[in-house]
Ligand SMILES: Nc1ncnc2c1ncn2[C@@H]1O[C@H](COP(=O)(O)OP(=O)(O)OP(=O)(O)O)[C@@H](O)[C@H]1O
């Protein structure tokens with residue numbers, strides 16, 4: 010049987026260590042994962058930490074970005090690959106929304122709605138996060154978030170507090186980590 014190729018959207022965040030390099034390294038690892046192809050990463054943005062008690066301008070700032078890709082993996086195998094990459098990049102699972110070296114979220118898996126003990130897709134909080142919407146809009150000005158509408162409209166509604174990362178020398182460091190427009194996810198919107 011020929012495996013189905015599904016467009017996906019990943020979100021990346023880090024607020025400890027060499028944040029931008031960690032995210033670019035994780036993206037190279039994901040792009041090199043068997044079953045993942047056509048990986049396209051956004052520019053990175055610096056963002057105010059969202060904590061359990063709201064935005065905290067005094068907490069270490071995050072670097073955030075998104076990437077689109079196509080995959081033949083099933084959603085849970087993809088999550089396994091994401092979590093293995095988080096672990097190799099020093100991620101420790103402790104307090105919810107605590108500081109972290111790397112977080113990778115699966116925002117969209119084609120047009121699938123998934124809700125089980127390991128995965129909620131579309132990511133239930135993506136539509137209210139400027140640190141997801143702003144880099145996605147950079148990557149694809151026509152992007153649509155399934156169930157919520159145009160990303161440009163969502164971002165205009167919540168406001169954009171993110172700023173472009175001044176030093177992002179690694180944007181093209183991986184042969185398959187290329188900036189570009191997302192392919193296919195809009196059709197699911
Ligand atoms: N769409 C998703 N992408 C990544 N992990 C998910 C998703 N949906 C559910 N999870 C589950 O969330 C668990 C905890 O994730 P994590 O601690 O990274 O949450 P968080 O990143 O702090 O919060 P948030 O999901 O609000 O960004 C993971 O072990 C994973 O099983």
Ligand SMILES: Nc1nc2c(c(=O)[nH]1)N=C(CO)CN2
Nearest residue numbers: 022056057058059071106140
């Ligand atoms: N700015 C910002 N804040 C966050 C982020 C993130 O990626 N960026 N991720 C969190 C948990 O996933 C909690 N808070």
